Amino acid sequence: MKSIRGSTSRKAAAVLHEAIKCVKEGYNVSFTPDGPRGPKYKMGRGPIYLASMTGALIVPMSVNASDYWELKSWDRFQIPKPWARLTVIVGKGIAIPPDLDDEGIEKWRVIVEKSLMEMTSDKK
Numbered sequence: 001m002k003s004i005r006g007s008t009s010r011k012a013a014a015v016l017h018e019a020i021k022c023v024k025e026g027y028n029v030s031f032t033p034d035g036p037r038g039p040k041y042k043m044g045r046g047p048i049y050l051a052s053m054t055g056a057l058i059v060p061m062s063v064n065a066s067d068y069w070e071l072k073s074w075d076r077f078q079i080p081k082p083w084a085r086l087t088v089i090v091g092k093g094i095a096i097p098p099d100l101d102d103e104g105i106e107k108w109r110v111i112v113e114k115s116l117m118e119m120t121s122d123k124k
Contacts, residue, residue: 002027016050023054033116040075041120043113045105052100057093058112064089064121078122089119 004018005011019029029050033043051058064087065080080086094115096108 004029012046016046019050020054023050023056029056033113034075038074041113041117043109043116045109048096048100048105048108048112051094051096052098052105052108055098057095059093060091060112060115060119062089062116062119062121063087076122087121091115091119 002022004015004022022029031044031047033047034040035044035046047058050056065078066085066087067081068078068084069081071077071079094108094112097104100108
């Protein structure tokens, strides 16, 4: 397991370069889809761009807690309470076509975002 530090607002190009390198080395790469600043449930374009460049599948995942504390942050971050039941949902891998232009990246961003929303219990 490797950690890549950065975001769309900090060192975006370096993070993308490192993520491409990790995929080529056989690592799985995971993202927080709505990034460090949101808006909540609005997926960024980075994962689509990375998948288009590398041929890696995007596997949408969601973890939902039966009981949680909700922070007063922009994303209403949730911390599961002790003994809460967690439901982990793993969707089918989504193959992103290679060499997408901006319009294609946006089209596939919406498709993946929709897939994530379908498995998210808290859609507020």
